[in-house]
Amino acid sequence: MSFEKVDGYLGHLVLKTDGTILASGGDLENDERIAASLLKVVSSATKGDFGSEVENISVNYPEHSYIIVTSNQKINITKRNTADIY
Structure with missing residues (x-):
């Protein structure tokens, strides 16, 4: 997976x-x-x-957010810039 392609990738x-x-x-x-x-x-x-009940979680702050996805016994976390979105 190429995380750098996510909009606002930090x-x-x-x-x-x-x-x-x-x-x-x-x-x-x-x-x-x-x-x-x-x-x-x-x-x-x-x-x-x-991964049993929750597959993704968002933790939001004014300037950025963390997107957390569980898959195949791994936890993928992406930090995104959200200042320009809201």
Whole structure:
């Protein structure tokens, strides 16, 4: 998957379900702090059963958002610029 093609792309993380960073880029390059925080969001939303009830989550801030998608026992996170959208 090419994250850079996402409109407003600022960065990305690909995590294993245990929080291990498999790939990263842009603003989120090896950002373990953000990875741990967003893993907690996913764990809370899915009750630890990744992809069972929740497949995607958006965390929105005034200037950017995190789009989180679970698939194939991986967590894909994209950081997007939302300042120009709203």
